[in-house]
Amino acid sequence: MELDTVTDAVEARREELTALARDIWEHPQTAFEETYAADRLIGVLAERGFDVEVGVGDVETAFVARYGEDGPVVGTMGEFDALPGLSQRASATKEPIEAGGNGHGCGHNLFGVGSLGAALAVADAIDAGLEGSVVYVGTPAEEAGAGKVYMARAGAFDDVDAVVSWHPGWYNAPTKGSCLAVDGFEVTVNGESSHAAASPEAGRSALDGLQLLNTAVEYMREHVPDPVRLHYVITEGGDAANVVPPEATGEYLVRAPSRDLVDDVSAWFRRAAEGAALMGDVDVEVTKISGIYGVRPNETLGDAIRETMGDLGPFSVDDPLADDLRESLGDVSGQLEELDPDHRDRARDSAYFTEPIDALDAGEVGSYSTDSGDVSQIVPLGRMTTATWPVGTPPHSWQAVAASGSTGTEGMLYASKAIGGTLLRLLTDEELRAEVVAEFEERGGADGYESAMPDDADPYELLGVERPDFEPTLEADPAAAGAADDD
Template sequence: MKQRLFADVDDLAERMDELAVEQWEHPELGLHEERASRLLRDTLSEAGFEIEAGVGDMPTAFVASYEAGDGPTIGILGEYDALPGLSQAVSAEREPIEAGGPGHGCGHNLFGTAGVGAAIAVARALERGDAAGEVRFYGCPAEETLVGKTFMARDGVFDDLDAALTWHPSDHTAPQRGSSLALDSLSFTFEGESAHAAAAPESGRSALDAVQLLNTGVEYMREHVPEEVRVHYNVQEGGNAPNVVPAEASVWYFVRAPTREGVDRVTAWLREIADGAATMTRTDVTERYYTGCHRLVSNGVIADTLRENMAELGPVEFDSDERELAGQLQETFPEGALEDSLSEFEPPHDDAAADAALYGDPMDAFDDGETGSGSTDVGEVSQIAPTAQFRATTWALGTPGHSWQAVVANGDFGRTAVPYAAKLLAGATLDLLTDEQRLAAARAEFEADVDGYENPLPADAEPPFELTQ
């Protein structure tokens, strides 16, 4: 039964490659992925899926469903947004296609594509009667700004899932068992009074002063928050000319912590500092809350299911030309990037990968019990249903994420791994559809790890389309 499933993925390989290339050649920023969303929706619709578009008040978000018989409902998550400023040709040198343009530096052109292929293969298995139930593909926009799944979760689209699966491009192949940091994303805009900065400074009230005082206050706050907390900011607007007191200025903040409660506490302090900065400068402050997310809760039962399928499939295979390009890219990496990646590998993979430009052998998870320093809106789904994800080799070993070298890989040899990732997703989905005890164990673990869910968005929150105009 599994071999027929994998054969279906192979039948879809050419179409998946077309999808991956199309998205790579036309990268789109979060919440504006009109072309990619339509492309994936049309592919699933042609395969017999029912499509619900525009979920979560986001035109590029959608849910595609295929049901046959009574059984569990398993979701496959997909993403397709690109990153700003990472336009890049397939080249071993920095060579933008469009100066300042976007590029797929995180591999989401591969990410969503593999999920679509997996969902279609599972639908064929359901049609044959190899399993009963429902498979869904979730088209999730704007992961890079941590927006899509949080707004989708507020819409309730994940509420009736029995389990969810996803993956991510990487420089290695392994299931993930670790967690991530919860997050708040918000900005503060200060309104003051403009004036001639030399002739009449007493008539002005500087909004930029307020931003600087807020940022300074946060630097002093850092000493008194837990070590794991991360706070970053970027000045969005700070005035236009030195001789004009800035009447408006704004700053965008990320607040991260291991728990949602921890984020809430630090964000509350951040708001107090913003109010204090406004008081000190006699300006007015308004807040724009963009999004928030919970920490990721990785389900061990589903992670083990993914590892079993990796063992059945073996390594991701690359040819000599692909390995040559990967080796050329490695020569451009920052010092220590390769060593940092290898330091996470356990024997015998550390020795086996030491001289490899591309290492596709499946490994056990090496992040069990750890909390990474990043955040993902997959965390929202993991608070609602048992969820697990894996990484598959699409990049040269040591590739920094969100880099031009990753863009090169995602447009070239990374595409080789798409059928592999699709088979892992499809195989694990079929296992969950057909093995009641496995699914019950995943649910029991989830209920032990998660104590209810409350969406972090305010009731009146709107998707922040302005973040990636």
């Protein structure tokens, strides 16, 4: 079966997928509250005959949709959460739709639908005689809350042979690098309030406890291995200077390339918190609010993605808005630094840079963290970026929101084809599958995976979000899905 099978299937749904991405863009919801997007995506999958399990890992908007029987199982992931405060029109000037409202600044409206296009295309190929199954894993709360961690530990990826995923960006390339594992902690300190001038001896300052812990963290920085990163903020430090603060809270992150190193430094951090409690004569409570793994790369899958992109070739975006958005970014030479000089010259002169290129991060550990890390510990994970945004567009910018609701859909359809094509290759090429699995095993396999989150962690409670009442309509039609009420 050829790549054409996939590209034709995606092109046949061009309008449907484009409209769906725009619709989700128009209904931006943040972590764990993304009922609109989840409903739309589930609706399309259910109507196409996918078996859908909703509420995976006890997360209401998390779902796994499966098509096909027997044979190898390949999968893709779809994110769909938005960001707070990034509301923006699909225009080339900064202009919110709703001041302070949510917006798709990371292009996750494209992310969810691009992966959907791939899953639907592979389902078509299965109908046409291809042996195997395809799984679409709907993964909420990437921007905050680490939804995939709860899905991973609930077994959502256990019977999948390989997953191919992507992220919006401004070039077309596989992602071959790793990134940092991270632990997040909330620290609550309880002391004793009193008048700061009249009776300081009667008080015990919760803020002092926090400051002592922060001082410890500063000293720790000198003696942790080089790539470890420690950051903190005080989220509550008291209300008035003449009152000894009875309660104070802070948030802390520990990052390192390996899970083991994060565990070690986190254990030291907990001991430091005990020390701060002793020194300040206060109670210190440490709650773990996040714990994720770094990404384990799979270069074999990266190469397969690169080959598929090479077969697809570049694409074009013909929309004056693309040029205007590109111009609004001003000088992007900093972002272009990562390209080789030839590509840099061509990218500099165009609104969109769409020729497929080799991975820019092979062998590197990126200074970021993603909940895809946990997925990559359980199943071979291939990742890629496609050019949904004008050259040099930073994620979480208003330009990224504008492009995600307009000129970005061409790059999204490209992602559908690149993912779909790579999944098709995995299903038809037993040797490739074996190589992908061999690399995964060589890098440690799945057996050592143990979620870094405590068993009783409640994602809603940890993020301070109310659990939504979510009952999917299972309808692909927007009116039936409730869109009409929202406008």
